[in-house]
Amino acid sequence: MVKLKLGPIPDEKPVKVTLEVPASLYRNLVAYGEALGRENGSSPIDPNRLIVPMLERFIATDRAFARSKHSASPSG
Numbered sequence: 515m516v517k518l519k520l521g522p523i524p525d526e527k528p529v530k531v532t533l534e535v536p537a538s539l540y541r542n543l544v545a546y547g548e549a550l551g552r553e554n555g556s557s558p559i560d561p562n563r564l565i566v567p568m569l570e571r572f573i574a575t576d577r578a579f580a581r582s583k584h585s586a587s588p589s590g
Contacts, residue, residue, distance in 0.1 A: 518546070519571060522554055523563050533565070 535543075543561035551558040573579060 518550055518553055520546075520550060520564065520567050523550075523559055523567055 540561060543564050544558075547559035547561050547564055550564070
């Protein structure tokens with residue numbers, strides 16, 4: 515089985531955000547939630563719970579963003 519980039523989704527208190535996504539992206543989120551559930555031996559993950567960890571992962575692994583954030587922070 516292929517190792518997915520996201521691991522288990524932490525159960526944290528949610529903050530409500532309204533977001534519209536294309537139907538094709540939603541279908542992919544549903545499929546990803548199903549695959550993640552199978553990989554972790556649990557039920558499918560709600561697609562809405564995937565959005566934040568995916569965005570966090572994307573930002574955390576964006577080297578250009580990390581460099582720009584580092585260079586923008588005040589030194590000293």
